[in-house]
Structures are given as structure tokens and as C-alpha cells.
Amino acid sequence: MAVPPLKASSFLQFHAIRPLIFSISILLTLITILEALEVGGNGENGIFKEILRDEAVFRLKELGKVSDREGYLERTFLSPASLRAADLIISWMQDAGLRTWVDQMGNIHGRTEAITTSSKALIIGSHMDTVVDAGMYDGLLGIISAISAVKALKISKKLEKLQRPVEVIAFSDEEGIRFQSTFLGSAAIAGTLARSILQVSDKSGFTLQDVLKENSVEATEEILSKVKYNSESVWGYVEVHIEQGPVLETLDYPLGIVKGIAGQTRLKVMVSGTQGHAGTVPMLLRQDPMVASAELIVTLESLCKYPDKFLTIGEGSGILQKESFSGLVCTVGELSCWPSASNVIPGQVNFTVDIRAMDDKARAAIVSEFSKQISERCDNRLVNCSIEHKHSAEATHCDKDLTSQLKHAADSAIRKLSTHDLGDMPVLMSGAGHDAMAMSKLTKIGMLFVRCRGGISHSPDEFVMKDDVWAAGLALVHFLEQHVVE
Numbered sequence: 001m002a003v004p005p006l007k008a009s010s011f012l013q014f015h016a017i018r019p020l021i022f023s024i025s026i027l028l029t030l031i032t033i034l035e036a037l038e039v040g041g042n043g044e045n046g047i048f049k050e051i052l053r054d055e056a057v058f059r060l061k062e063l064g065k066v067s068d069r070e071g072y073l074e075r076t077f078l079s080p081a082s083l084r085a086a087d088l089i090i091s092w093m094q095d096a097g098l099r100t101w102v103d104q105m106g107n108i109h110g111r112t113e114a115i116t117t118s119s120k121a122l123i124i125g126s127h128m129d130t131v132v133d134a135g136m137y138d139g140l141l142g143i144i145s146a147i148s149a150v151k152a153l154k155i156s157k158k159l160e161k162l163q164r165p166v167e168v169i170a171f172s173d174e175e176g177i178r179f180q181s182t183f184l185g186s187a188a189i190a191g192t193l194a195r196s197i198l199q200v201s202d203k204s205g206f207t208l209q210d211v212l213k214e215n216s217v218e219a220t221e222e223i224l225s226k227v228k229y230n231s232e233s234v235w236g237y238v239e240v241h242i243e244q245g246p247v248l249e250t251l252d253y254p255l256g257i258v259k260g261i262a263g264q265t266r267l268k269v270m271v272s273g274t275q276g277h278a279g280t281v282p283m284l285l286r287q288d289p290m291v292a293s294a295e296l297i298v299t300l301e302s303l304c305k306y307p308d309k310f311l312t313i314g315e316g317s318g319i320l321q322k323e324s325f326s327g328l329v330c331t332v333g334e335l336s337c338w339p340s341a342s343n344v345i346p347g348q349v350n351f352t353v354d355i356r357a358m359d360d361k362a363r364a365a366i367v368s369e370f371s372k373q374i375s376e377r378c379d380n381r382l383v384n385c386s387i388e389h390k391h392s393a394e395a396t397h398c399d400k401d402l403t404s405q406l407k408h409a410a411d412s413a414i415r416k417l418s419t420h421d422l423g424d425m426p427v428l429m430s431g432a433g434h435d436a437m438a439m440s441k442l443t444k445i446g447m448l449f450v451r452c453r454g455g456i457s458h459s460p461d462e463f464v465m466k467d468d469v470w471a472a473g474l475a476l477v478h479f480l481e482q483h484v485v486e
């Protein structure tokens with residue numbers, strides 16, 4: 001449809017108010033320049049409020065709306081929403097002056113080179129996938145803060161003075177929701193993916209190879225090996241992540257240093273019995289997998305609450321000490337049954353098990369004891385039980401030197417933004433897993449935690465105050481500036 005030409009009257013009106021329009025546009029330009037100066041902050045006000053806080057929060061909210069589901073946030077490995085989110089992340093990486101590409105495992109890379117090409121790269125990243133009914137900060141805060149920090153360096157003309165390449169990576173799958181085999185993206189880069197991973201299938205029966213093929217990646221072991229980075233080309237890995245716990249809020253501190261990450265085991269327990277009529281099979285003749293599963297789940301809870309009731313714990317060589325079980329947590333997050341009808345004794349019940357501990361030997365002892373309990377209790381109930389080991393990651397310790405550099409940067413960021421002395425920065429262990437666990441197989445790692453309200457995570461109630469988003473971004477700016485040659 002042709003656009004009707006301006007009518008004479010409105011054209012004249014336009015001319016009458018033209019001086020006003022001109023002065024408004026001058027004023028707006030001035031404001032933008034002043035904001036850019038404020039944002040650029042080359043002087044003492046190098047705090048980049050508009051970029052590290054306002055724009056970062058805006059982008060987090062934007063990504064928080066990109067979901068595969070109506071009404072709640074879910075964005076799993078290479079799903080349609082993940083592809084839409086990738087477009088946004090790529091555009092923001094390019095806005096920050098980064099060269100971007102997507103690798104064969106769906107990881108998004110944004111890289112800027114150094115003044116000396118031979119240097120080893122500093123990688124900063126986190127994951128772009130989410131759990132089901134997720135919060136908008138888990139994973140994404142680490143990606144957005146990294147991009148914003150690079151943008152701040154670009155504005156302050158320091159990006160071209162880096163002594164080492166800096167690469168931001170948005171990993172495609174950390175939560176492992178789709179294939180129950182977490183760290184798909186970061187493990188591919190670290191080169192630790194199991195060969196069999198391509199044949200793992202999701203709930204719809206699609207294998208990882210099918211899903212990659214659907215995204216025009218002919219995934220073979222040989223092609224996946226191209227995703228792997230050479231450890232000689234990487235200086236270190238840093239990840240900013242929400243704490244997902246209450247410690248920083250309790251201590252009223254915006255940031256915290258991560259000392260290490262708990263090891264984790266994921267199992268799938270399959271219980272099969274005799275399917276039957278709810279009204280006619282006498283209780284004593286039932287081989288009911290639902291009740292067997294209930295008993296196993298309650299047993300798992302007792303084992304993880306009171307391990308000393310099941311295991312020999314205490315003094316003496318070869319005996320696990322009580323403190324080895326610190327941070328021990330066990331969760332059954334998924335349960336499915338067949339045929340799932342109210343008047344049918346199920347024939348099959350499957351449930352997931354997530355076991356974590358700071359000490360790998362303690363975790364192994366719990367896994368072994370639970371396997372024993374499963375075998376005994378299923379025999380007693382005349383049901384068949386089997387266990388599939390889906391995932392295991394060792395407890396991981398952060399590199400001391402990298403961590404102290406990261407702490408120094410975070411301390412200086414907090415001093416810039418806080419009106420009073422907050423005291424020493426808290427040092428925490430992480431019960432949650434992170435891509436840093438996978439990346440620790442490739443290079444040294446450091447992690448920075450950000451306070452989140454109530455310690456809530458894996459929930460739509462997950463929340464980070466915008467000034468804490470700001471502090472996280474500024475900490476990364478100060479950390480990157482440690483790698484700038486003045």
C-alpha cells in the first residue's frame with residue numbers, strides 16, 4: 001500500500017515546529033554523548049552502570065522470555081527456543097566486538113584476539129540451557145555478565161590492548177535435562193565426552209546424533225573431536241554463576257569466591273513388577289513396582305540423612321570420616337510409571353537419583369550402599385530392579401592463583417560500588433554443578449558466585465538484584481583489566 005504523501009497543512013505545521021524538533025534532537029544527542037562518557041567511564045567513574053547493570057538486566061529479562069513452553073521457562077539442548085536464544089546471544093556478542101561462531105555441539109563462541117597472537121586464551125562462560133520451570137539467572141547471568149564486561153572494555157578502548165585472547169562461550173547443555181547427560185557442551189570442548197554419547201536418546205526416542213543432524217550437524221565421533229580445544233591454547237576458565245544457596249544473602253555480601261564444586265552421580269532406577277487389576281489382586285500376591293519404588297526412595301532419604309546407620313563411619317584406616325559426608329545430598333526429581341492409570345497396579349516404575357558430596361569416596365560409598373539396598377529390597381518384594389548410571393562428575397577444586405586474581409578483581413569492584421566496608425569476601429563450596437567441572441579437565445578454573453534472593457534457584461522465583469548483576473559484571477571488567485597491557 002503506497003504511503004499517502006504528507007498533506008499540505010501537516011507539512012506546514014512541521015515547518016513551524018522544526019526549530020523545536022532540531023533543539024530536542026541536539027539535546028538527545030548531548031544526553032547520549034554524556035551517557036556514553038558516563039558509561040565509558042575512563043576516569044574514576046569507570047563503573048559502566050548502563051552496560052553492566054541496566055543493559056545486562058534488560059538482556060537477562062529478554063532471554064528469560066525465550067521458552068519452549070507457555071507460562072514457564074524451559075529451554076533445553078538445541079530446542080527451538082534455544083535456537084532463538086542463540087540468535088540473541090550472538091547479536092550481543094557481536095555488539096561487544098566479538099567474532100562469533102557456533103560449534104558442532106551447539107556452543108556459541110565469541111572471541112577477541114590479543115595483541116600477541118601466540119598467547120593462551122582466557123575463556124569466560126556459562127550455560128544457556130535451563131531446567132524445567134526455571135529461573136532466568138541460572139547460567140545466563142554468567143554469559144550476559146561476560147558479554148557486558150567485554151563491551152565495557154571495548155568502550156574504554158582496552159579491548160585492543162589484551163595480552164591474551166578472550167573468548168566468551170555460551171554452553172549448549174549444562175543441566176542435562178534433555179539427555180540426562182549433563183555438560184554436553186563444555187565436555188565436548190574439554191574433549192571428555194564419552195564415545196557412546198551420540199546414541200543417548202531423549203524421552204521422545206531421538207538420539208543426540210538425530211538432534212544434531214536435525215540442526216545440520218553430521219555428528220560423528222571424528223567431527224565431535226573437532227570441538228575439543230587443545231589445552232595448550234587455553235590459559236584458564238572463569239565462570240560467574242548465581243550461588244543457588246542462601247549463604248551470600250545471609251552474610252549480606254553480593255559476591256563470593258568458589259573454593260570447589262561437589263561431585264555428582266546421576267542414576268536411573270527401573271523397577272518392573274506384575275501389572276494388574278487394582279480391585280482384584282490381593283495385597284499379599286502383588287509384585288507392585290510403585291510401592292517398591294516408594295520404599296527405595298524413602299531408604300535413599302534415610303541413607304543420605306543418616307549414613308552412619310548404614311555405613312561404618314569414624315576413626316581407623318580405610319574407614320570414611322564423618323566430615324567426608326559433608327554436603328551429602330540425594331534427590332529423586334523424576335518418576336514415571338506405566339500404564340499410569342488409577343485402577344491399574346503399575347507394571348513399570350522408573351525414577352531418577354541425584355547424589356552429591358564434596359568427597360568422591362563418600363559419594364561412591366553412598367552409591368554402592370544404595371545399589372545394595374535396591375537389590376535386597378527388590379528381591380524381598382519379588383520385583384525386578386536395574387540401575388543405569390547416567391552421569392558422574394568428580395568433585396572439583398578451583399585453581400588457587402586464578403581464584404586469588406578473581407578475588408582481587410571482585411574486591412576492587414565491590415569497593416567501587418559499595419558505600420561501606422563489607423569485610424572479607426565469603427569463600428564457598430558449590431553443591432550445584434557447573435560447566436567449570438567439565439572445563440577443569442581442560443584448564444585451570446575459577447568461579448565467582450552472585451547473591452540470589454532466598455538462595456532460591458531452579459524455580460521461577462530465582463532473582464538477583466540489579467546492583468548485584470552490576471557487581472558481577474564490574475568484577476569481570478576488573479579481572480579482564482588484569483590481562484590488559486597498558
Ligand SMILES: NC(=O)NC(NC(N)=O)C(=O)[O-]
Pocket residue numbers: 138174175176182183244264431432433434
Ligand atoms: N548450576 C546448576 O544448577 N547446575 C545443575 N546442573 C548440573 N549439571 O549440575 C545442578 O543440578 O546443579
Ligand SMILES: [Mn+2]
Pocket residue numbers: 131138175458
Ligand atoms: Mn541449574
Ligand SMILES: [Mn+2]
Pocket residue numbers: 127138139174241433434
Ligand atoms: Mn547452572
